[in-house]
Amino acid sequence: MTVDTDVPPLVSMRGITIAFPGVLALDGVDFFLRPGEVHSLMGENGAGKSTLIKALTGVYAIDSGTIAVAGEERRFDSTADAQAAGISTVYQEVNLCANLSVGENVMLGHEPRGRLGIDWSAVHREAAEYLASLGLHLDTRSPLAQHSIAIQQLVAISRAMVLEAKVLILDEPTSSLDRGEVEQLFTVMRALRERGVAILFVSHFLDQVYEISDRITVLRNGRLIGEHLVAELPREALVTEMIGRELDELSAISDAADRDIDRTGTPVLRAAGVGKKGVLEPADLEVFEGEVVGLAGLLGSGRTELVRLLYGADKADAGSIEMHGEPAKVHAPRHAIDRRIAFSSENRRSEGVVADLTVAENMVLGVQAQRGWVRRLSKAEQDAIVTEYMEALGVRPADPHVPIGTLSGGNQQKVLLARWLAMQPELLILDEPTRGIDVGAKADIQRKVAELAAKGLSVVFISSELEEVLRITQRVAVLRDRRKIGELDPTSVDLDGLVDFIAHADHDERSVSR
Incomplete structure (x- = not known):
């Protein structure tokens, strides 16, 4: 009409x-x-x-x-x-x-x-x-x-x-x-x-x-x-x-991400045909040691749905997951944590920060939950965690005793990142970790992710800002309409190429990696 x-x-x-x-x-x-x-x-x-x-x-x-x-x-x-x-x-x-x-x-x-x-x-x-x-x-x-x-x-x-x-x-x-x-x-x-x-x-x-x-x-x-x-x-x-377009101030971070990944061995995570009816069509995903794998696609494409299935926040009805080549049953977040998988949700306010607790209390929350509430962290252990990550991530203001709800969005996100890093995960899933924060905090978080991956941490990284995905990842899995449609090498595709891949319905699934 x-x-x-x-x-x-x-x-x-x-x-x-x-x-x-x-x-x-x-x-x-x-x-x-x-x-x-x-x-x-x-x-x-x-x-x-x-x-x-x-x-x-x-x-x-x-x-x-x-x-x-x-x-x-x-x-x-x-x-x-x-x-x-x-x-x-x-x-x-x-x-x-x-x-x-x-x-x-x-x-x-x-x-x-x-x-x-x-x-x-x-x-x-x-x-x-x-x-x-x-x-x-x-x-x-x-x-x-x-x-x-x-x-x-x-x-x-x-x-x-x-x-x-x-x-x-x-x-x-x-x-x-x-x-x-x-x-x-x-x-x-x-x-x-x-x-x-x-x-x-x-x-x-x-x-x-x-x-x-x-x-x-x-x-x-x-x-x-x-x-x-x-x-x-x-x-x-x-x-x-x-x-939109990303700001030039972040372009230098791509240098730290420009690394070759050894994919000849066993991946840290291998998901085969993981899906859920009405939520996500069965999808495969591998993440190797020290690799940052980006999930790209528009909002509603299935990015968040996939990582929630991998973490056990939602229960998959199809597929299997392996960690280091061994079958892993991940039916709940507790199972994921036991497998040293950490997940930072896109819903920072409702599924992340506890606004009435202090920065320090929020930062040690994950380690305490991992250990169990009977085995309380000593004050010395808490202080050591807080001191290390306040400095490493540049949390501002540098006062761990203020309520986290008084911090800016970027600094709240840094505290959440600290919470998960303190648990020493092998696989870190970050869903929109830089959304709604200023350029400086965004650069800090991207730089830290690149540094951690270079030291061997495996990362799954979701962002609606496609330039950000291309900048810090070694491989990009692309989703559209709740199905995975292919993988791309960030060194072989620019923003226009990624946009074209997302936008068109009839291309064949491709897999390109470095």
């Missing part, structure tokens, strides 16, 4: 600015959504996508800018205000009542009534009509919980039609769907588009974005990078707009 860009936007967001303490989440962003189009909102983690959606749905108040719907300026103080303006949202986690029937969920809050209260026959009759209008033929009296996530999302969309939604926001609706379910969802989306509904679509699956979308808006670091017709935006250009 061709969208007429001369048609006035149904939604006009101009100069939207939202600031949180210490963070400018949106910086003067413009966004326009026209009737009868599917408009994808793209950007990496922290780009501002969720904040923009929450501004449009009344979850967040805007600090400056204007929002207009159908030409009328609006102020949304709540989600109810947004719904009253015809804006409905279907999230990745469906917000329905699983204990109620399909029909009850479709008509919830809008049930037909008779003299004696709710007319249940009419409820199910009207629900069936709304579902049928979207090409869905379900038993409206069946419990919602009996149906797949895909069907539950379609029920949520039907409910939005009961609310007479003019704007439908679909936030990562396909993340847990198989290909058949995605096609079913897209059929419904196309039908709604033909009826003039404006659809804001958020997905990290490039193939799906290009299949269903009419236009794309790209955000990065809270700023508008560009708005494009899909037909006029090559995939390489989209990926480049999303990831």
